[in-house]
Amino acid sequence: MPIEIKMPALSPTMEEGTLAKWLVKEGDTVKSGDLLAEIETDKATMEFEAVDEGTIGKLTVAAGTEGVKVGTVIATLNGEGEEAAPEKEVASKEEPKKEELAKAQPVKAEAPKPAEAVAVGQRPRPAPPTGRTNASPLARRLAAEKNIDLAALTGSGPNGRIVKADLDGASPGAAPAEKPADKVAAPPATSAPDKAPSAPVAGVPDIPHTAEKLSGVRKVIARRLTESKQTVPHIYLTVDIRLDALLKLRGELNAGLGARGVKLSVNDLLIKALAVSLMQVPKCNVMFTPDQLITFSRADISVAVSVPSGLITPIIKGADTKGVAAISTEMKDLAARAKEQKLKPEEYQGGTASLSNMGMMGIKQFEAVINPPQGMIMAIGAGEQRPYVIDGALGIATVMSATGSFDHRAIDGADGAELMAAFKALVEAPLAMLA
Structure with a gap:
């Protein structure tokens, strides 16, 4: 059974941290003491070491993800002889179920099951927009500074969340890519939720100013x-x-x-x-x-x-x-x-x-x-x-x-x-x- 690698508490006061950088990739073989990731705490950036040996199965939290709670599963480690099932095997197990269901009664079109939509080792595609682009606070701030349209990007974070790494190479002012799933739920052209000014904070005078999120x-x-x-x-x-x-x-x-x-x-x-x-x-x-x-x-x-x-x-x-x-x-x-x-x-x-x-x-x-x-x-x-x-x-x-x-x-x-x-x-x- 795969071993869960969890966000560690790197100091007595640490409650959450930022997974700054992965130092391994899926499929890499590691042993005890090998460096797995760089994690930012409220005081420093620290290297996180492996405790067990095995093969990296799945990186469940993307690099650049902020606010990862201590104890959150960030990756899995497969022991000797354990492997994730290939994509074809996953599809073959699910397909008969769909055919049997189709013979029994007509079904409405629905979103694909996770096992069908995500091949092993691939990142999930983002969920259809619901009026607000799924992006981390850091990605939103950097996008605003660089004039990058978040709607044009594909997120590599959990549930398709756009993280800092997804902004690398993005062009300022890029227009949203035309995607079939977006046509139904896309917001009107006149609205720009991600670029709308934030609600005023009580007590802040109506004077031109900038606001910066407090660091840890x-x-x-x-x-x-x-x-x-x-x-x-x-x-x-x-x-x-x-x-x-x-x-x-x-x-x-x-x-x-x-x-x-x-x-x-x-x-x-x-x-x-x-x-x-x-x-x-x-x-x-x-x-x-x-x-x-x-x-x-x-x-x-x-x-x-x-x-x-x-x-x-x-x-x-x-x-x-x-x-x-x-x-x-x-x-x-x-x-x-x-x-x-x-x-x-x-x-x-x-x-x-x-x-x-x-x-x-x-x-x-x-x-x-x-x-x-x-x-x-x-x-x-x-x-x-x-x-x-x-x-x-x-x-x-x-x-x-x-x-x-x-x-x-x-x-x-x-x-x-x-x-x-x-x-x-x-x-x-x-x-x-x-x-």
């Missing part, structure tokens, strides 16, 4: 940040930190690391400083639960990275024990793969605290929203030349403002202040965090 990433960000501000009592603590010693050390380290192809950023050193300060003040390296306070024995720092689809926080695990060169190399790799949506769930889920740096954008100071269930996040502002008291005298120094956001259910104000003091001391005397 944006929906997750909206939900999690709303929950954070509604359920987590935030307390904010800000300190001004002199950066001159850190910048000097960075220059010296980069001079020595250049031969190894490593170039440290200020952010790399701040990740290290936050991790070490969390170990010095373990009361801030915590997570709040309804009946427990969890204190972590290492510092895994989630680092906010802006990507085209929103925001993601890849994790530097054990940053308190890693060298700054290792942190820099790992951070560059994680950030690059985050922008390509190639991170694995374990690379962005978890973490004991977060760091968000907007200094490179010229932001002087801000208050970041805690990323639950973590207990704190450090917000880094821009380093700038400011008047500063140096050894009792007024001078000019490079100073940045750092703001810690703390979950007040788990972290008292005094403990948060202790962490901010430890972080300030490490940045202003950075050799201590390298020891």
Whole structure:
């Protein structure tokens, strides 16, 4: 009996995904560990591997299909000796039934049975239109942008649904193909259901605008940040930190690391400083639960990275024990793969605290929203030349403002202040965090 291959849950929060690309075709032989497909989740594009061995029988969900629920059968796998029946055999089994029925009584013309209409290994033809072309939301949007008439296309998705792949090679403004089945149910020439403006959304003013469907990433960000501000009592603590010693050390380290192809950023050193300060003040390296306070024995720092689809926080695990060169190399790799949506769930889920740096954008100071269930996040502002008291005298120094956001259910104000003091001391005397 064929094995059902179902849409996997590639992360604990995944409820649906997009089957971006099939890496196999019907009739291919696969074994355990072979790549079957690329699946887009709300955070990344991931490769899906085969668990069993056999021959791909039927791809039941077309490439490009969006909103495929976890657990949906996306393909079948035939074991040894199992094959789909050839087209002629299928037809021969059905034909006698039709002839016997015709002898018994006249019958009205009806749509062909699935076994008659679809030969094994072929995609089903689209169902007759019923006033609205059967197409995925992505296909509709791309068709509108490219001025492609969806009625002229043949869908390759489930039940003849038009998906993104069907738009490849289609000509803008193509006229609908003349099909017998369309003559009865085709809409009047004056109506264009697929291109009609969508119904106005309540609350949107009558001003020229564009509307874009929310991505999965944006929906997750909206939900999690709303929950954070509604359920987590935030307390904010800000300190001004002199950066001159850190910048000097960075220059010296980069001079020595250049031969190894490593170039440290200020952010790399701040990740290290936050991790070490969390170990010095373990009361801030915590997570709040309804009946427990969890204190972590290492510092895994989630680092906010802006990507085209929103925001993601890849994790530097054990940053308190890693060298700054290792942190820099790992951070560059994680950030690059985050922008390509190639991170694995374990690379962005978890973490004991977060760091968000907007200094490179010229932001002087801000208050970041805690990323639950973590207990704190450090917000880094821009380093700038400011008047500063140096050894009792007024001078000019490079100073940045750092703001810690703390979950007040788990972290008292005094403990948060202790962490901010430890972080300030490490940045202003950075050799201590390298020891």
